[in-house]
Amino acid sequence: KQEVTQIPAALSVPEGENLVLNCSFTDSAIYNLQWFRQDPGKGLTSLLLIQSSQREQTSGRLNASLDKSSGRSTLYIAASQPGDSATYLCAVKANSKLTFGKGITLSVRP
């Protein structure tokens, strides 16, 4: 059974800092890995999707990497801003379904 872990559960950083959010999964037989952002009381917004054959994806200040063999992914956020404050979830897709981690709640202090 696939399990996705995100540690720590919460993170607080000062504005401008570069930061890395970690995600690990137990079964490396995945089709893809997706990073989402969830603002309080809102739905999920897809940030980046990495196919199993890819190593990384970039979008603006975000860079996500995937090491399938070791069951790890990282989301790198450059020059963090208060507007980046949200919960970040990673999810792996296998057997037609997404399995989510519990998310990391990020707070960027002005």
Place this chain on the structure above:
Amino acid sequence: DTAVSQTPKYLVTQMGNDKSIKCEQNLGHDTMYWYKQDSKKFLKIMFSYNNKELIINETVPNRFSPKSPDKAHLNLHINSLELGDSAVYFCASSQDGTELEQYFGPGTRLTVT
């Protein structure tokens, strides 16, 4: 413009009632999903439909019955609501195929009193 929409956004009801949540996607996707996010914010899949056919049914009580009248709609009907059903329910969709990303609706916050 809304890609995946859900109604209602909020639903407050009493134990024992029957309620439905509607979901529609205008992306032309073939696959739709229902997820439940509990009070601890843990998101878990409940059902998946592909072209109106059920392809995933996790260990969900049979009080929950998804209904797909066409491939753009996947409604969730819940019978005999219980306190533990209180959660946020998200609908999502994706194009057929396992390697494509899922798009989520805004969620329906269900509160059972």
